[in-house]
Amino acid sequence: MRILIRTSRWAIWARRLGSVAVPLVVLSVLLHHLRLIGSEAFVNAALGGALVAGLAVLAGIIALARLWQTGDRGWGSSLLGLFLGLLCLVPYAWYGSLALTYPPVTDLATTARDGLPLVFEPGTVSMPPPLLLTRQQAETLFPSAETRIYPLSQAQVFALVEQLVADAGWDVRRVRAPDAAFDPALLNAQIVTLPGWRDEVVLRVTGDEASAVVDMRSASLHAPHDFGANGRRIERFLADLDTAVTVLLRDNPTINQPEIEPDADVVVEDDAPPAN
Incomplete structure (x- = not known):
């Protein structure tokens, strides 16, 4: 009898979400950097990228937990989705730590x-x-x-x-x-x-x-x-x-130092006789 081994749907969704999160985050930053989108659109796109990346991480964790129990296929897709989601969340974590360190100031x-x-x-x-x-x-x-x-x-x-x-x-x-x-x-x-x-x-x-x-x-x-x-x-x-x-x-140790002019009252006698 042939045993059917299924591919975990959670793994598939983890890979899909991770594959969407990467271009969403990268393109939003690139377009904002090139001034092709405004600041408000960039903030919305960046928040959307963070949401998709977070869902990819969540789906990847759930997929790995289920694969461990069921023995279905999808380890590669689960790990890929988890990796891509975490990769996209790194800059958000960095800026989040800065937001906790510094108060809002512009x-x-x-x-x-x-x-x-x-x-x-x-x-x-x-x-x-x-x-x-x-x-x-x-x-x-x-x-x-x-x-x-x-x-x-x-x-x-x-x-x-x-x-x-x-x-x-x-x-x-x-x-x-x-x-x-x-x-x-x-x-x-x-x-x-x-x-x-x-x-x-x-x-x-x-x-x-x-x-x-x-x-x-x-x-x-x-x-x-x-x-x-x-x-x-x-x-x-x-x-x-x-x-x-x-x-x-x-x-330049003498830069900006005033020039010292010789005192006009001091006369130097070059022909003075040598001392005995």
Whole structure:
């Protein structure tokens, strides 16, 4: 007598759901990154991808449990669906952990935000109201996101800032270089995050020929939560700027040092007789 071995329906559904979840998650991120879909559509697609991935994991677990009991076929499909579902859920788990670590915030600055104006996106009429941290929260979560003061001229520090922005590959939108009147120098740049959100960075350098003060602002243009990205970006950039200034001062120890002129009252006699 021939024994019929069935293929578990749970295994089939686990594979199907996992195969749908992968392109749903990848395509939603890709289309948002390329600005082919709006932020609201991206959020809905991302949530849909998470739901499908979760169902794939659930179906895979149920399929494996039933296969262990019944001896039906479908181990490969069950494991594939489980793997694809878990793979799709990894970024959601990562951002979930960040959401538990950082409170909702979309705008962070080292000083008053009105002195660091945003350019916004071309054609953008308005932005959602920013979510801000209290001063105590900012100092606790991002202790290194503070104003920097350097013993270099405004122009020298601004040149370092421009170089670091270029090295980071940020899209510069506006530059107001230092001038002879030592007006505040500004640089606005836009950053596209991996999920496709647009962030804007504002850097301001004030000072004179002897010293320079650097302030920075990083804001999410339309994201509902930055997951700590703005604060970490400010800390990382200012740490790189600290390093760049340190290297410049180390390699040029006399930079920005006043020249010492010889005293006109001191006369050096070259023809003085040698001492006995």
